[in-house]
Amino acid sequence: MLYTSLASSLLSAFLAMLGKQWLNRYTSTDMRGTAIERSQNRQRKLDGIVVWYFYYVMESLPLMLQAALLLLGCALSRYLWGVNITVASVVIGITCFGVIFYLFIITAGTTFESCPYQTPVSHALRYLGPRAKGIPHSTASVMVSAALDVASGALGVASAFRDGFRGSKTMGVITVHVEWYRPQWSRREIIPFLKDMVLELPPALAIDVYHLGKVMIWSLYAFAVGVYHLSSTTAMLLVSRLHGLPPTLERGVDWQLAVLDLQCISWMLQTSLDKTVHLATLKHLAAMTELADFDPTLVNDCFNAFIGCINVSGHGIVVIQGLEELAAVSAQCFFSTVSHLLVMDPTSSVLEEVYQHYLKIFPFPTNFHGHQFYHTMNAVHYLYIKPQRYRLLYWNSYKPSTHEHTVFAQNLAKVAQFRYQKMERKIPCFLLRFALYSFSLDPPPSTSVIAHCLSIVATDLGCDVPDITFGNW
Amino acid sequence: MEQISSLVTQKLESMANAGDCHLIQSKHKAINALLPYAALQEHDGNPEILDAFLHAARASKMLEFGWNRTREYTGTLFSKASPHAIILTAPHMEWGFLMDRGDLVQQWAVATSAVLYTEEVAQSVVDTLLQIAFWDQLLPHIPANIWLWLTKRPSLPPTCGGHYYGTCLTVAKAVRELKDIEIIKSYFLFVWSEWDYLKYGVFNESCISIREDFSDACGGWHRTELLQHLDHILTQLDQGLEHLQQHNPNLRESHFQRMKVQYRELKDILLEAVTGMSYPIIFHCMLT
Numbered sequence: 001m002l003y004t005s006l007a008s009s010l011l012s013a014f015l016a017m018l019g020k021q022w023l024n025r026y027t028s029t030d031m032r033g034t035a036i037e038r039s040q041n042r043q044r045k046l047d048g049i050v051v052w053y054f055y056y057v058m059e060s061l062p063l064m065l066q067a068a069l070l071l072l073g074c075a076l077s078r079y080l081w082g083v084n085i086t087v088a089s090v091v092i093g094i095t096c097f098g099v100i101f102y103l104f105i106i107t108a109g110t111t112f113e114s115c116p117y118q119t120p121v122s123h124a125l126r127y128l129g130p131r132a133k134g135i136p137h138s139t140a141s142v143m144v145s146a147a148l149d150v151a152s153g154a155l156g157v158a159s160a161f162r163d164g165f166r167g168s169k170t171m172g173v174i175t176v177h178v179e180w181y182r183p184q185w186s187r188r189e190i191i192p193f194l195k196d197m198v199l200e201l202p203p204a205l206a207i208d209v210y211h212l213g214k215v216m217i218w219s220l221y222a223f224a225v226g227v228y229h230l231s232s233t234t235a236m237l238l239v240s241r242l243h244g245l246p247p248t249l250e251r252g253v254d255w256q257l258a259v260l261d262l263q264c265i266s267w268m269l270q271t272s273l274d275k276t277v278h279l280a281t282l283k284h285l286a287a288m289t290e291l292a293d294f295d296p297t298l299v300n301d302c303f304n305a306f307i308g309c310i311n312v313s314g315h316g317i318v319v320i321q322g323l324e325e326l327a328a329v330s331a332q333c334f335f336s337t338v339s340h341l342l343v344m345d346p347t348s349s350v351l352e353e354v355y356q357h358y359l360k361i362f363p364f365p366t367n368f369h370g371h372q373f374y375h376t377m378n379a380v381h382y383l384y385i386k387p388q389r390y391r392l393l394y395w396n397s398y399k400p401s402t403h404e405h406t407v408f409a410q411n412l413a414k415v416a417q418f419r420y421q422k423m424e425r426k427i428p429c430f431l432l433r434f435a436l437y438s439f440s441l442d443p444p445p446s447t448s449v450i451a452h453c454l455s456i457v458a459t460d461l462g463c464d465v466p467d468i469t470f471g472n473w
Numbered sequence: 474m475e476q477i478s479s480l481v482t483q484k485l486e487s488m489a490n491a492g493d494c495h496l497i498q499s500k501h502k503a504i505n506a507l508l509p510y511a512a513l514q515e516h517d518g519n520p521e522i523l524d525a526f527l528h529a530a531r532a533s534k535m536l537e538f539g540w541n542r543t544r545e546y547t548g549t550l551f552s553k554a555s556p557h558a559i560i561l562t563a564p565h566m567e568w569g570f571l572m573d574r575g576d577l578v579q580q581w582a583v584a585t586s587a588v589l590y591t592e593e594v595a596q597s598v599v600d601t602l603l604q605i606a607f608w609d610q611l612l613p614h615i616p617a618n619i620w621l622w623l624t625k626r627p628s629l630p631p632t633c634g635g636h637y638y639g640t641c642l643t644v645a646k647a648v649r650e651l652k653d654i655e656i657i658k659s660y661f662l663f664v665w666s667e668w669d670y671l672k673y674g675v676f677n678e679s680c681i682s683i684r685e686d687f688s689d690a691c692g693g694w695h696r697t698e699l700l701q702h703l704d705h706i707l708t709q710l711d712q713g714l715e716h717l718q719q720h721n722p723n724l725r726e727s728h729f730q731r732m733k734v735q736y737r738e739l740k741d742i743l744l745e746a747v748t749g750m751s752y753p754i755i756f757h758c759m760l761t
Contacts, residue, residue, distance in 0.1 A: 396545060429502060433542055436506040440546035442553065444513065451474040454510070458477055460503040463484045465477065 001075035008068035012061045019058050036284065039264040040257065047263070059120040066102070073098065169204035173197070262294040269301035275326055278305050282329045289407060291340045296350035299337045303354055305330040306373075307361050315364045317371065324372065331373035332404065335380050339411040342383065343418040351384075358385060375400075379408075382430050383415055393430045395437035405445055409438065409452035416459045427460035478514075478522060481507065485525035489532040494722065497533040504529050505540035505565075512554035512562060523558060530565050534632045534722060537567065544570040551577055556584035561593070564600040564634060568608060575614035578605055582616050595627035599663065603639035606647050620651055623659040631668040631721040640664045642674030649682055657686055658695045662702050665739070667709040668721050670731040676739075683742050696743055703740045710736065 026045050033041070049055065073095035080088035108115045109122030110129070174197070181193035261284070268281040282305060309327035311318045319327050341348055368374045378393045400408060412431055420427050435453035438445050455465050485504065488497050497504070504526060511523040530538040543550075544567055551559055563581050571577055581601065588594050599622055605611045629635050638644065639660075648660040661679060664671065671679060687696050709717065714729045 427503070432502050432506045436509065436540075436542060436546065439506065439509040439513075440549050442549050447474050450510065451477055454474065454477045454481060454507075457503045457506050458481050458484065461481065461484045461488075461500055463480045465480070 001071045001078070005068045005071035005075060008064050008071065012064035012068065015057070015064075016061050019061065022054070036261070036264075039268070040260050043260050043264045043267070046267075047260070059123075063120055070095075070099065169207045170201065173200050173204045258288065258290060259293055261288065262291065262298065266295050266298045266301055269298070269305060275308075275323060278308075279326045279329060282326070282333050285333045286329050286336070286407070287403065289403075289410070291336060293344075294337070294340075296341055296345065296348045299334065299341055299350055299354050300357070302330055302334040302337050303357065306334050312361060312366065315367055317366060317368060319371065328372040328376075331376040331380075332407075335376045336407060336411055338380055338384060339415045343414050346419070355384065376408075379412070379430075382428060383419070393433075395434055398437065402446055405438070406448050406452075409434075409445075409449045413452035413455045413459075416456045417465055420459060427456065431456050432460060482522045482525045485522075485529045489525070489528040492532060494532060494534040497529050498535055501533060501535065501538055502540050502542075505538070505543055508543060508562060508565070509546055509550050509553075512550055512558040515558045516553065516555045523561070527561055531630060536632060536634055536637045536723065539565045539567040541567050541570050543567065547571060547577060548574065551580045556587035557594075559584040560588050560597050560601075564597050564604065566601075568601075568604050568611065572608050572610040575611060578611050578614035579616075581605075582614075582619055585619060585622070590625075592627050595622060595625045596629060598622045599625075599627055600629060600633050600635035603635035603644060603663070606644045607638035607641050609643065612643070612647055617651065620648070620653070620656050623648075623663065624655050626659055626662060629663060629666075632723060635663070636666060636669050640669055640671050640675050642672065642678060645675045645678040645682075649678065649686070654686060654695060657682060658698060661699060665699075665702060665706060665736065667706045667717055667732065668724070670728045671735050676735055679739060680742055683739070683746055687743075688746050696746060700740065700743050703736055703743065706736050707733075707740070 026049065032038075073091070077088055077092045077095055080091055102119075105115075105117040106119055106122045106125070109118045110125040113126070115122075177193060177196055177200075181190075181196075265281050265285050268277060272278065272281075282302070285302075306327060309320055309323035309330065311320065338351070338354070341351060345351075368377045371377075375393070375395070375398045382393060412434060416427055416431055435456045438449055438453045444450065458465050488500070507522065507526060511526045514520070515523040547566055550562070554562070559581060585598050598619070602615065602619055602622060605615060645660070645664070648657055651657070661682070664675065665679070683696075683699075687699070710729070710733050714724065714726060717729070718724050
């Protein structure tokens with residue numbers, strides 16, 4: 001136990017040193033490339049940390065040290081029991097106190113999130129607690145089969161070591177010489193013994209190392225296969241059980257970059273308080289034609305950015321001076337993200353959260369008239385809030401840029417297709433008026449806008465419109 | 474885009490061919506939203522979607538197929554569409570919402586002189602003319618020569634705005650003011666129909682017109698035509714309401730009874746005017 005404790009301490013020290021090195025690499029900033037490229041690089045590193053469970057590895061270091069301490073306590077108690085029972089009792093008492101205290105802080109940390117004495121164990125228990133019910137049944141069969149693999153591997157290693165020691169040349173040389181020279185030790189003639197040992201031990205040791213290495217490689221191979229099987233199946237199972245998500249689908253490089261960008265944007269909006277940074281970030285988001293899988297909280301971030309630019313007084317809105325552009329861009333992003341989420345995950349809890357937030361911020365039927373974001377926010381209102389509050393939307397004053405018009409039409413078409421076609425609801429009149437307005441523009445809008453408007457009309461007519469989610473057009 | 478466009482065209486055609494007027498009526502906003510796009514496509518040499526739109530509009534059996542929201546974009550539509558598209562789509566405009574747009578009437582009138590004559594074109598022109606003439610503010614913008622389209626006498630569909638608005642006093646008076654017996658007769662041939670009753674003012678105006686415009690000796694042949702037309706209408710009415718409702722579902726029992734009375738009375742008045750007329754006419758009257 002003492003040696004295990006020592007090895008465990010040394011291993012945790014070794015890993016801590018490596019961890020420090022890994023963190024240094026993570027925090028190092030790449031000075032080349034644009035801000036977006038550097039953000040992407042940083043996000044890529046962060047994603048790697050999440051994917052490779054870096055956090056858990058780092059969290060395991062204190063656990064190892066704690067285990068080492070426990071082992072040391074137990075071993076010391078056991079050793080001292082044979083030497084002096086009084087001293088051993090003191091050590092046992094202190095060790096027991098430590099264990100009880102540790103159990104207490106685990107319980108307290110698990111029960112109360114605000115408890116300052118948090119440990120990795122209490123964190124894990126709190127996370128797994130609500131989900132633990134369904135896990136045992138589904139994991140049991142997989143775990144049993146995988147554990148059998150591991151066990152067979154471990155048994156292989158153990159038997160290899162046992163056999164290795166039993167037939168060891170080195171041990172044989174030592175045993176023979178000890179037996180032979182023992183009578184001479186009493187006469188203090190140890191030199192011949194040492195001389196023989198120096199001459200015969202290295203070749204025996206070399207032979208042993210060769211055999212042991214061979215056995216170990218094969219055994220470790222079997223063990224590794226078992227561990228790999230166990231860890232991969234368990235991880236897959238846990239991920240699917242805890243998050244309810246399938247493993248990430250393989251998509252193109254553009255898709256991966258888009259995902260990366262959206263993560264960066266979310267992070268920037270959450271961490272920065274600088275309005276200039278917000279504006280640049282949201283402009284980048286608004287320029288994205290296709291939104292990939294994003295963290296639903298991005299909807300909340302965009303809404304927060306928007307309400308950070310306005311003051312609500314009764315039924316009216318006043319945009320804070322100097323933040324007009326940010327208000328317009330954030331409203332645009334809010335519309336894009338909320339419509340995307342309405343299509344991709346209509347049951348998302350974030351939608352309900354934002355909905356409640358919206359009603360809190362705009363308790364009255366607020367009029368966005370006269371503002372740059374009039375159409376955008378009203379579109380959100382129509383698609384998202386309208387069942388409770390009605391308001392008329394006019395398109396005549398809608399003069400968007402080509403890109404903005406394209407994104408807007410795309411989002412409306414997507415919502416029409418998924419929210420209304422699939423749920424067999426009637427297309428709202430304002431969507432048809434948007435299509436009519438777009439068709440009537442002089443000069444005509446882009447082909448993409450026309451295609452999206454046609455799809456809105458086609459959806460209302462009951463056509464089986466092709467899927468436009470991932471930019472088929 | 475071609476894919477979705479052809480999808481919409483096919484859908485409209487299938488809806489029109491199925492003849493489910495209630496379905497088309499419920500989708501009339503969506504179909505109307507397509508109008509600017511369809512007109513533009515026709516201008517670019519792709520008339521399929523416009524044809525499908527017109528087909529659906531006729532199959533809807535609505536008096537007013539138009540959507541009031543299109544009024545804001547009619548100016549743009551007329552400035553971009555071809556004369557042919559203007560003529561064919563004009564009956565489906567909400568002219569009541571365009572009372573301040575005399576310029577659109579003039580544009581439409583110009584378009585009528587730029588298209589080749591077909592039965593479809595003539596139908597649309599007459600239908601639109603009768604609708605526009607109903608509105609006092611638009612009436613002065615109609616050039617006099619446009620009324621000559623009435624004399625071409627295309628057959629109007631049982632349910633159209635022309636029938637409804639044409640049987641109003643404003644239009645009847647406007648036609649009589651032209652003092653052209655041929656146009657007046659053609660007008661009556663349009664508005665006297667088994668598909669709609671005559672509004673009170675128009676019925677009176679018809680009676681006055683028969684006595685004043687068709688009482689002289691020159692009106693003899695015109696009277697014959699009108700009598701033949703009235704006979705045809707009464708024959709249709711004798712077949713019963715159900716028979717007529719197959720073509721015009723908007724027809725009601727009260728309208729039907731009123732039509733019977735009105736057209737019999739008109740026939741009597743015409744026959745009164747026949748007194749002292751030539752033998753062929755008296756003979757015709759006796760036969761009927």
